[in-house]
Structure formats: C-alpha cells, structure tokens
Amino acid sequence: MTAPALESALDVLHRVFGYDSFRGEQAEIIGHVCDGGDALVLMPTGGGKSLCYQIPALVREGVGVVVSPLIALMQDQVDALRALGVRAGFLNSTQSLDERRAAEAAFLAGEIDLLYLAPERLRVPATLSLLGRGKIALFAIDEAHCVAQWGHDFRPDYLALSELHERWPDVPRIALTATATEATHAEIAQRLDLRPSERARHFVASFDRPNIQYRIVPKDKPRQQLLDLLRAEHPGDAGIVYCLSRNSVEQTAEFLATQGIPALPYHAGLDAATRAANQARFLREDGVVMVATIAFGMGIDKPDVRFVAHLDLPKSVEGYYQETGRAGRDGLPSTAWLTYGLADVVQQRKMIDDSDGDLAHRRRLAQHLDAMLALCETVECRRVQLLNYFDQRGAEPCGNCDTCLTPPESWDGTVAAQKVLSTVFRLDRERRQKFGAGQIIDILLGRRTAKVEQFDHHSLTVFGVGTELSEGEWRGVVRQLMAKGLLAVEGTYQTFVLTEASRGVLRGEQQVLLRRDPERQTRSRTRSARAPQAELPAGAAPVFERLRAWRGAAAKEQGVPAYVIFHDATLREIASRSPANLAELGRVNGVGENKLAKYGEQVLATLAEAAS
Known part of the structure; x- marks a missing residue:
C-alpha cells in the first residue's frame, strides 16, 4: 500500500470505526484493493471481512457497490453504516418506486459511499445502465461461496457476476466468504475470473475461532x-x-x-x-x-x-x-x-x-x-x-x-460390528427380510417382542448374542457403522443392508475402532465441558448491565438493532475502563467520531448514575 493510502485507511479505521490498528491480513487486503487490485478473501465470520471492502470504498474515489444475497438484512446493514456516519444505500425488490429512485439519484450524484445490491438486480438492464453512468470505486461480492456448486448455498444469480469484470475491467473486485474448502475456493476463482495473478490476489485467513x-x-x-x-x-x-x-x-x-x-x-x-x-x-x-x-x-x-x-x-x-x-x-x-x-x-x-x-x-x-x-x-x-x-x-x-x-474413549468394536452385520446378513439372505435398527437390536439383546415372535427371529443364531451392551450402546454401534459406510439404508422404510465394505469386517480382515459415547462416562468428567464465560473486573458487571439497559432503550427509540449503537465488547471495555470524559471514551475500541458525538454524553451520564 502506498504511504498516502495507508494513512487514509488508518484514518478511516480510527475516525469512522473507532479502532487503532488492523487485524491479521486486513491491512494487506485493504492496501491491495485501495491500489486497484482484485482480491479473493477467505476469512471466518467475525474476522473483519466487511472492513476489507468498506474502508477501500471510503478511501477510493466513487461508490463501493456491494453485491449481497441478503435482501432481508440490507436495511439493517445500511442502518449500521449510517450510525457510523457512512453514507450508505441499497437497491432491492422490497423498495417502493420512490425509494428506488431516491437511491439511484444519490448514487449518480455521488452522495453515497456504499450501495448494496441483490445479485438478481445485475440481470436487469436498467441496473447495469445505472452503474454505467456513475463512478464506481469497487465491486464487493459478499457470500461468494454462493457462486460455487461445491459450496453449501449455491445461487444461480451469482453466476452472472463474472460479467462485472468484462464491463468494468479497471474497477477492482473483492470477493469474500467465511467458508470454502480447496474445491470451493477454486470454483469461486474460476467462475468469477479471479484466478491468482499479480492483480488478483488470494488471502486465506485462519479459520480458527478460538472463542x-x-x-x-x-x-x-x-x-x-x-x-x-x-x-x-x-x-x-x-x-x-x-x-x-x-x-x-x-x-x-x-x-x-x-x-x-x-x-x-x-x-x-x-x-x-x-x-x-x-x-x-x-x-x-x-x-x-x-x-x-x-x-x-x-x-x-x-x-x-x-x-x-x-x-x-x-x-x-x-x-x-x-x-x-x-x-x-x-x-x-x-x-x-x-x-x-x-x-x-x-x-x-x-x-x-x-x-x-x-x-x-x-x-x-x-x-x-x-x-x-x-x-x-x-x-x-x-x-x-x-x-x-x-x-x-x-x-x-x-x-x-x-x-x-472430556476425552472420549475408543474401543475395539470389531466383534460388536460383526454381530450387527451378521444379523443384517441373516435377515436378508436367510429370511429375505430387511429391518431397521430397533428390530436388529431387539434380536441382539434377546428380546422376545411381538415383532420378534411374529417373524420367528428368536430362532436366529444371533438371537441374544449381544447382551454385553445396552440398547443405547448398540444404537451407538449401528450409528458408527453407518457413518463408516459399513451399513446402508434402502427403501421407503429405511431398512438396513450390507455394503461392499462390510465383507472385510465379517471375514475378520478389518478391525473396527469405535467411539464410546461420552454419556457412558462418569458425570464428573463431563461437567468440565462447559463454555467459559467472559470475565469482567470486580464491580464492572453491574455497570455493564446498566450500559446494556441504556443501549436497549436507545435502540428501541431509534428502531435499530442494539448492536448498531455499540457492541457488547465495546460496552464491556467501557464498563471496565470507566472513562471520565469524552476524550477517554473516544479511546475505547468501537467508539468512532460519529458515535462519540451522538452517544458520548449519554454514556458518561449512565456511568455517573452507576457510580452514584
């Protein structure tokens, strides 16, 4: 990133968003896009993806156009940006004609910094004509996994996004997603024409979410x-x-x-x-x-x-x-x-x-x-x-x-697996019958139920050979055999059949290691598996709750989500640090210029009430 671009990006980060430094690869991504490069960004949810296109849109000349499938959330996204002092708008099918015309006029006049669009809007000639008459700072393609059939939320409308590069070859593009395997990653790059090059760089952050x-x-x-x-x-x-x-x-x-x-x-x-x-x-x-x-x-x-x-x-x-x-x-x-x-x-x-x-x-x-x-x-x-x-x-x-x-135990389940598979084999081959898990387990446990008596299953050689395990444990065995591909289901009634892989187990040629379900372990061991709680300094918890109550009332009055005003993390830092004036409050992460001016006095008043 050039020195002026870096200075501008850091200024926007602090002044608008209230943070002093970038996290991870944010600085490199933002610098690359600010300088006109394309980027494919894989970053986990909560990793700060939005800043990677929002800051370049504010630094570069023109309007940042964000393509997002999230029509129901566009209003909230725009509200959150406006609360930061960012001029934002959207175009989608929920708007009235007057609302749409107002957004279009603001775009053409350069009176907005970010414009959110649903992907289907780009298939409308009038939208493409509109974009052609304005000054575009960048294209951001959010939830980019939607373009990939290997992904989990494929959207046909996203396939048309490759045309953006053809129509606006000099406008940088940044595609972002929180989840992508190598196959999905490669498909996104291919479909959006973002294969790695000097112009199109790929950034893959750690997918770890340690919290x-x-x-x-x-x-x-x-x-x-x-x-x-x-x-x-x-x-x-x-x-x-x-x-x-x-x-x-x-x-x-x-x-x-x-x-x-x-x-x-x-x-x-x-x-x-x-x-x-x-x-x-x-x-x-x-x-x-x-x-x-x-x-x-x-x-x-x-x-x-x-x-x-x-x-x-x-x-x-x-x-x-x-x-x-x-x-x-x-x-x-x-x-x-x-x-x-x-x-x-x-x-x-x-x-x-x-x-x-x-x-x-x-x-x-x-x-x-x-x-x-x-x-x-x-x-x-x-x-x-x-x-x-x-x-x-x-x-x-x-x-x-x-x-x-609470480390689970693994155990040699080969014999147990053979008993289940033998039961399925005998029902299928000897009786020309197929049953679900309940009947198989009843046979193994030697239960003379009405159904067992009806089909004469108590005469099978496997009847009663599985009393060493409980019904719950046998269900765990069957579940894991299915997970390993050693059992399959077929037909309307979802009955069990053997697979090609079953043969090696039945012949004793393959060992089967199984996981012992944790609920079979002692209660004292399972108690420790609880989510850790975020700690606050002594005396700060009541202040935090007072701040949350103030935030809730303010959000209700303004008709916006509470997090649009301040995140919990910001309120926790305020409660912990107890800033005494606006200057000190302005140094808290998440308190930008606009929010300091709008809410600063209210926050200080709430802190004073909590201290009295």
Missing part, C-alpha cells in the same frame, strides 16, 4: 437436552437453534416458550410479515432465541449471539461451520452445540439417495456428509478436525472443545 467451544453430544430427548444447556450455561443469552424441518422448528420454539425462554420460529413456510417481525425482534432485543431452518442466519451481523445449537445433523462441514460461526462474532466466549443420533444418519443417507441430480451430484452430497460424520465421531480435537477440513493442517489440540475437555 467458540465446539461440542457434539449423542441425541437423547434433544429438546430437553437443549433446555438443560440454556438454563445451565446461557440463561438470558441470545442464540440460534437450527432444526431440519419446519415442524421441528415450530415445536421446538413452542417448547422453549412454554419453559419461559423467549423463542421465535423462522422458516420459509411462515408468511413474509411474520418472518420479518421475528427477525427484527431477534436483532433488536437482547436475549431472544431464534429457532430456524438454515434459511435463517446468513449475513446476520448480531455480534452477541452466545450459542448456536443444532438439533439435527447438518448436511456438510461447510454448512455447519458457517452456521456455528454466527456465534461470538464479538470475540467473546460462545458455544457451538450439536446433538445427533442414529436417526439423523439414516435420514441424511436416505435424502441423498432420493435427491435429484446425477450420480456425480449424489456422490458430492455423500462426500459432504461423510466429512460431517467424521467430525461427529472423531476421538481427536474437534477444532483440529475442522481446520484440517479447510486444509489448514498442523494445528495443536485446542483444549476448549468437548473431546479435549
């Missing part, structure tokens, strides 16, 4: 498990709960609400007004829990989400990482909690078999699921496994995930 504690537990009454987690570790905290189906979303939100937790549903089956109202409450109020399908959350800039919980198995590690990354954007301790069981594995395998698309598409889905299952079943550090998936190898165990805090 997030990853925990995966076996499913056993998942809603009650979730409730126990929220009551024990996250009372009054904002969070997101992901469910696979709309019915599960509705039922879980209702269950939490009846237990006194302010929970709201969000899924595509709700009318647009209800979705918008629920999203607004989640963004604007403290302590709201959103129960949602994965249709919710991309681009959510709420920094104080303290937990993300999954009640069903995600389809891919990329999707899981993107969703869990919505927790702890402010860098404070947060929890990523997932409960999954045998039924999840069966359901996901069945969904892949029944999915549209060719064999290559189904194989790609299966690869994604296999990686997710490997993360769930590992006996190693979860964080190391996640980073390995994103090709960042060599990390040391984190000491802050469940497998580090």
Whole structure:
C-alpha cells in the first residue's frame, strides 16, 4: 500500500470505526484493493471481512457497490453504516418506486459511499445502465461461496457476476466468504475470473475461532437436552437453534416458550410479515432465541449471539461451520452445540439417495456428509478436525472443545460390528427380510417382542448374542457403522443392508475402532465441558448491565438493532475502563467520531448514575 493510502485507511479505521490498528491480513487486503487490485478473501465470520471492502470504498474515489444475497438484512446493514456516519444505500425488490429512485439519484450524484445490491438486480438492464453512468470505486461480492456448486448455498444469480469484470475491467473486485474448502475456493476463482495473478490476489485467513467451544453430544430427548444447556450455561443469552424441518422448528420454539425462554420460529413456510417481525425482534432485543431452518442466519451481523445449537445433523462441514460461526462474532466466549443420533444418519443417507441430480451430484452430497460424520465421531480435537477440513493442517489440540475437555474413549468394536452385520446378513439372505435398527437390536439383546415372535427371529443364531451392551450402546454401534459406510439404508422404510465394505469386517480382515459415547462416562468428567464465560473486573458487571439497559432503550427509540449503537465488547471495555470524559471514551475500541458525538454524553451520564 502506498504511504498516502495507508494513512487514509488508518484514518478511516480510527475516525469512522473507532479502532487503532488492523487485524491479521486486513491491512494487506485493504492496501491491495485501495491500489486497484482484485482480491479473493477467505476469512471466518467475525474476522473483519466487511472492513476489507468498506474502508477501500471510503478511501477510493466513487461508490463501493456491494453485491449481497441478503435482501432481508440490507436495511439493517445500511442502518449500521449510517450510525457510523457512512453514507450508505441499497437497491432491492422490497423498495417502493420512490425509494428506488431516491437511491439511484444519490448514487449518480455521488452522495453515497456504499450501495448494496441483490445479485438478481445485475440481470436487469436498467441496473447495469445505472452503474454505467456513475463512478464506481469497487465491486464487493459478499457470500461468494454462493457462486460455487461445491459450496453449501449455491445461487444461480451469482453466476452472472463474472460479467462485472468484462464491463468494468479497471474497477477492482473483492470477493469474500467465511467458508470454502480447496474445491470451493477454486470454483469461486474460476467462475468469477479471479484466478491468482499479480492483480488478483488470494488471502486465506485462519479459520480458527478460538472463542467458540465446539461440542457434539449423542441425541437423547434433544429438546430437553437443549433446555438443560440454556438454563445451565446461557440463561438470558441470545442464540440460534437450527432444526431440519419446519415442524421441528415450530415445536421446538413452542417448547422453549412454554419453559419461559423467549423463542421465535423462522422458516420459509411462515408468511413474509411474520418472518420479518421475528427477525427484527431477534436483532433488536437482547436475549431472544431464534429457532430456524438454515434459511435463517446468513449475513446476520448480531455480534452477541452466545450459542448456536443444532438439533439435527447438518448436511456438510461447510454448512455447519458457517452456521456455528454466527456465534461470538464479538470475540467473546460462545458455544457451538450439536446433538445427533442414529436417526439423523439414516435420514441424511436416505435424502441423498432420493435427491435429484446425477450420480456425480449424489456422490458430492455423500462426500459432504461423510466429512460431517467424521467430525461427529472423531476421538481427536474437534477444532483440529475442522481446520484440517479447510486444509489448514498442523494445528495443536485446542483444549476448549468437548473431546479435549472430556476425552472420549475408543474401543475395539470389531466383534460388536460383526454381530450387527451378521444379523443384517441373516435377515436378508436367510429370511429375505430387511429391518431397521430397533428390530436388529431387539434380536441382539434377546428380546422376545411381538415383532420378534411374529417373524420367528428368536430362532436366529444371533438371537441374544449381544447382551454385553445396552440398547443405547448398540444404537451407538449401528450409528458408527453407518457413518463408516459399513451399513446402508434402502427403501421407503429405511431398512438396513450390507455394503461392499462390510465383507472385510465379517471375514475378520478389518478391525473396527469405535467411539464410546461420552454419556457412558462418569458425570464428573463431563461437567468440565462447559463454555467459559467472559470475565469482567470486580464491580464492572453491574455497570455493564446498566450500559446494556441504556443501549436497549436507545435502540428501541431509534428502531435499530442494539448492536448498531455499540457492541457488547465495546460496552464491556467501557464498563471496565470507566472513562471520565469524552476524550477517554473516544479511546475505547468501537467508539468512532460519529458515535462519540451522538452517544458520548449519554454514556458518561449512565456511568455517573452507576457510580452514584
């Protein structure tokens, strides 16, 4: 970066955003784009991606055009920038004709610094004509993984973005995403014509989010498990709960609400007004829990989400990482909690078999699921496994995930595996029958149930050979055999069949190592797997709560999310440092010129009240 550009970028960082220095590769990225270069940026959620295009847009001449799929959040994004004193606007289908004309006029007059567009707007000739008549500082392509079919949220509208370079070859472009494997990374670069070159540089930050504690537990009454987690570790905290189906979303939100937790549903089956109202409450109020399908959350800039919980198995590690990354954007301790069981594995395998698309598409889905299952079943550090998936190898165990805090045991499950596979083999080959897990486990445990009697399964040689394990332990065995590809499901009733890989186990040619589920271990060992809490100095906690109350009232009065005024991290620093005047307050991270002028006296008054 040239010296004048660096000076300008640092001035904007301090004056507008309230920070004294850049983090990680931000300075290099911003300098490259300020100097007219293209960039492909892979940086985790909460890593400061937005600054990488916002600051160059403010430093360079013209308007920064941001292409984002997040129509429902554009107003909040613009409000957040305006609160900083940045002139921002947007164009999307939610606007009236007068609103759209006003935004277009501001763009042409150079009266805005950043203009947000939905990708489908770029397929409208009038939009391209508009952009052609204005001065563009840069193009930012947010959520760039949407361009890649290897990614987890493919959007056909994004494919047209390669035309930007053809029409405006001298305007720098910066594409950003929080999650991308090598395959997704390569596809983004190819589709957007951002292959590595002197002009187009790639920046890959560490995907590690050390403030997030990853925990995966076996499913056993998942809603009650979730409730126990929220009551024990996250009372009054904002969070997101992901469910696979709309019915599960509705039922879980209702269950939490009846237990006194302010929970709201969000899924595509709700009318647009209800979705918008629920999203607004989640963004604007403290302590709201959103129960949602994965249709919710991309681009959510709420920094104080303290937990993300999954009640069903995600389809891919990329999707899981993107969703869990919505927790702890402010860098404070947060929890990523997932409960999954045998039924999840069966359901996901069945969904892949029944999915549209060719064999290559189904194989790609299966690869994604296999990686997710490997993360769930590992006996190693979860964080190391996640980073390995994103090709960042060599990390040391984190000491802050469940497998580090309560190391699971692995055991030689070869004999147990042979018993399960032999039961499936005998049902299929001897009786021409196929059954699910329940019947197989009843046979192994020697239970003479009505169904066992009906099909004469008590006469099988494997009847009663598995009494050394409990029903829950056998379910864990079956689940892991499916995860390892040693069992498969087929048909409408999702019954079990052997795979090619089963033969080596049945013949004694392959050892099967299994993970012993943590709930089988002692309670004293599992207690330590709790998310650490952000600490405040003695006496600062009541001040912090007083500041949060002031912020909540101010946000409600202005009709904006609370974080638009100040993040929790900023309030914590204010509570800890107790600035005595505006000059001292202005030195707190996150307090820029505009916010100091707008809120400074109110903050000092709140501190004075807390001290009296």
